[in-house]
Amino acid sequence: MKYEHLYVVIEHEQGKPVPVSLEMLGEARRLMDGYNKKYSANEKVVAVVLGNNVRKLAEELIYHGADAVIYSDSPEFEYSRNVIDTKVISAIATSRELALKFSPESTDFVKPRYMFFSADNIGRQLSSTVIGALDSGLASDINKLVIEDLEIRHEHKTKGQPMIYERTLEMYRPDFSGFLWTTILCLDNRNPAIQRDYHPQACSIIPAVFAPIERDTSRKGIVVDHVPTFDPKDLQVKIISRKIVKSNVDFDSKKAVVSFGRGIKDAPADNIELVVDLAKEINAEVGVSLPISKKPFPVSESTSSTYMNSDRVVGTSGRKVVPLLYIAVGISGAMHHLAGMKESEFVIAINPDEEANIKDESDIFIKGRMEDVIPILIEELRALKPIMEVRK
Numbered sequence: 001m002k003y004e005h006l007y008v009v010i011e012h013e014q015g016k017p018v019p020v021s022l023e024m025l026g027e028a029r030r031l032m033d034g035y036n037k038k039y040s041a042n043e044k045v046v047a048v049v050l051g052n053n054v055r056k057l058a059e060e061l062i063y064h065g066a067d068a069v070i071y072s073d074s075p076e077f078e079y080s081r082n083v084i085d086t087k088v089i090s091a092i093a094t095s096r097e098l099a100l101k102f103s104p105e106s107t108d109f110v111k112p113r114y115m116f117f118s119a120d121n122i123g124r125q126l127s128s129t130v131i132g133a134l135d136s137g138l139a140s141d142i143n144k145l146v147i148e149d150l151e152i153r154h155e156h157k158t159k160g161q162p163m164i165y166e167r168t169l170e171m172y173r174p175d176f177s178g179f180l181w182t183t184i185l186c187l188d189n190r191n192p193a194i195q196r197d198y199h200p201q202a203c204s205i206i207p208a209v210f211a212p213i214e215r216d217t218s219r220k221g222i223v224v225d226h227v228p229t230f231d232p233k234d235l236q237v238k239i240i241s242r243k244i245v246k247s248n249v250d251f252d253s254k255k256a257v258v259s260f261g262r263g264i265k266d267a268p269a270d271n272i273e274l275v276v277d278l279a280k281e282i283n284a285e286v287g288v289s290l291p292i293s294k295k296p297f298p299v300s301e302s303t304s305s306t307y308m309n310s311d312r313v314v315g316t317s318g319r320k321v322v323p324l325l326y327i328a329v330g331i332s333g334a335m336h337h338l339a340g341m342k343e344s345e346f347v348i349a350i351n352p353d354e355e356a357n358i359k360d361e362s363d364i365f366i367k368g369r370m371e372d373v374i375p376i377l378i379e380e381l382r383a384l385k386p387i388m389e390v391r392k
């Protein structure tokens with residue numbers, strides 16, 4: 001077959017996989033187990049790793065669900081650089097020679113059937129450049145995947161005729177602030193006038209949506225070595241030094257996080273002050289929803305730079321937090337936000353809208369406006385303080 005297997009592009013920091021890589025492998029495993037059963041096939045989950053001396057990671061990925069790992073090793077891969085990463089991954093994805101090493105029956109292999117990237121800063125860019133180079137289509141920010149045979153009738157793709165598209169990857173993404181689903185299909189043009197294949201069917205996957213499978217050291221697989229070649233002009237961009245800027249925002253050691261969203265809109269400056277007061281009362285860090293980091297409301301320069309910034313964003317575009325207590329104030333609960341906080345031990349939401357998604361994620365939902373609720377909470381907390389002190 002021309003198109004076979006599911007390739008997963010792995011991201012890592014010096015050999016340590018970023019969590020979404022293992023999540024993608026887990027979902028790939030589940031999908032391909034179902035696929036192989038349904039179609040009596042033997043297609044593989046193939047992890048693709050570029051790195052500098054990280055062969056151990058390649059072996060580890062088999063324990064996390066890969067049937068095969070294509071490992072390309074070079075000092076040039078110490079840190080990710082889009083131009084060379086794109087060229088090498090595209091070369092790997094179109095190599096029949098490599099495919100034959102883990103799947104001897106892949107004699108007609110041209111490209112992967114499916115391909116996954118992570119929807120983080122590196123993966124979002126890399127997915128678009130690799131899939132551009134592979135001449136296919138990309139669905140970005142996906143959080144649900146299904147493989148189905150579909151009957152499609154389309155003015156251009158099928159010239160208006162109903163046709164069966166087998167083994168189609170239905171890629172779901174949350175749109176309109178995460179409250180509607182869009183299903184994206186990457187379909188070949190079967191209309192003779194514009195005939196053209198679109199493979200791999202590819203997507204980038206939102207972090208923290210899928211569960212990794214449990215590490216199992218009895219799983220068997222094969223590591224295939226790839227020797228990369230570089231065009232000297234592609235090596236002109238060099239990383240001279242790389243500094244990880246430590247954030248002043250401390251989501252890790254604080255036991256509680258109080259986050260606020262666009263619900264502050266009626267009196268932004270006063271409402272941020274309320275949230276900060278509540279956070280101080282319980283020694284919590286302050287988080288925000290993504291729109292807040294875009295500074296949507298006028299407040300003082302110092303409030304804006306301290307609180308309306310990307311360091312504080314909770315969710316797929318920001319940080320994942322796992323505190324004992326998460327308080328969501330004026331946040332609707334879009335899935336991009338939920339992905340960053342849903343593993344919190346105990347969740348309280350303050351919101352006047354009972355229909356808000358955040359309600360389903362909450363252990364306690366306080367129906368009300370923050371302007372009314374937070375002062376009462378602070379008052380109660382202050383009243384409890386002497387009792388708590390005595391108990392200490």
Ligand SMILES: Cc1cc2nc3c(=O)[nH]c(=O)nc-3n(C[C@H](O)[C@H](O)[C@H](O)COP(=O)(O)OP(=O)(O)OC[C@H]3O[C@@H](n4cnc5c(N)ncnc54)[C@H](O)[C@@H]3O)c2cc1C
Nearest residue numbers: 261262263289290315316317330331332334336337353370
């Ligand atoms: C690719 C992509 C990535 C994204 N990544 C992230 C991410 O990492 N993190 C993130 O947060 N978002 C992310 N988003 C945006 C996300 O989809 C939502 O648009 C966003 O989370 C909504 O923010 P919000 O809850 O603050 O605002 P809204 O959805 O506008 O909700 C405001 C809430 O405030 C409530 N409210 C109104 N008045 C009051 C009041 N007086 N008191 C209390 N509550 C009140 C309303 O009932 C409402 O529920 C992303 C979107 C995309 C497309």
